[in-house]
């Protein structure tokens with residue numbers, strides 16, 4: 485295949501009014517739930533017999549996810565005679581990714597991005613997911629003249645703008661996120677700056693941050709420090725903590741836990757000020773948690789003000805924002821991270837993702853078991869979870885309590 489000149493790249497606008505009209509009808513058909521909308525309209529509260537359900541104030545699809553899905557569906561319809569590829573997953577929800585695969589969109593696994601995009605040409609259409617993609621991948625797509633449908637969320641691009649500005653000003657980006665997450669990889673590539681000479685370090689846990697703070701204040705052994713961060717994906721090439729922790733700017737993956745991100749910012753600022761005799765001019769911070777993540781975390785805190793027996797968090801197990809909702813729930817009550825309603829195997833048996841052991845496991849609970857006891861179940865979902873999956877979960881909870889779907893639908897009808 486010949487190598488087309490760089491100027492042939494086409495960012496394609498697939499959102500014409502005619503296409504979007506068709507696409508939105510299809511998206512609604514796949515993911516909408518009138519039942520969930522009806523419960524929302526009742527303040528998220530539904531009581532039937534001795535079973536009460538409470539939905540969080542905010543849950544499910546965010547604006548960035550809705551846009552990404554619309555664009556992916558539109559790309560499939562506009563290029564119905566072409567091969568349409570997707571870099572990894574459009575969002576972190578298996579149901580949505582399954583739908584796209586069924587529509588003929590081919591996902592390129594992350595480990596194969598570089599080698600695959602290097603073989604593409606102008607006849608290929610590539611969807612960039614909501615998380616964005618690394619600069620090296622985008623450059624190759626441009627060089628190959630590939631048609632790009634870019635669904636990167638604007639909130640992710642705000643983080644990129646911030647880390648680029650850190651690089652321009654000679655600050656190392658400290659990125660609070662998961663080094664292997666698509667969004668963090670994309671952000672880290674921008675932290676190298678326009679000239680590629682910038683630096684970054686990805687921190688995930690408070691233990692990581694304690695190491696960084698200790699090195700800032702007391703110095704230490706470079707190799708021991710780098711070994712802790714375990715591999716090049718956690719830091720920029722040539723990163724040297726002695727040189728590159730002098731001036732730091734903090735950013736975060738958009739979907740982190742707000743309270744943890746704030747604590748990380750505070751600790752790093754304190755370390756810099758301690759080293760620099762109270763001066764803070766070698767420290768910058770910009771909170772890049774997106775509004776949707778924040779709203780879902782706040783919505784859950786509101787939900788937790790009500791007495792609940794059990795919390796179900798619905799979403800993809802690799803979804804960052806969903807994971808943090810589970811962490812919040814676990815601090816207050818029995819919380820189960822489920823993929824779909826099928827995880828609710830019986831009135832006592834729940835298949836769920838255990839964050840601490842990082843595996844799917846079956847747990848047993850008697851919280852729903854007594855049909856005579858009053859029970860309140862809370863439900864929330866991350867920004868990548870469609871409402872149809874929430875509906876299935878609502879109906880399954882009532883079914884396990886002996887209340888059939890027709891009764892639930894009937895109870896939600898306007899008076």
Ligand code: SF4
Nearest residue numbers: 546548637738774776
């Ligand atoms: S979770 Fe936030 S950053 Fe991610 S797509 Fe939604 S709005 Fe954008």
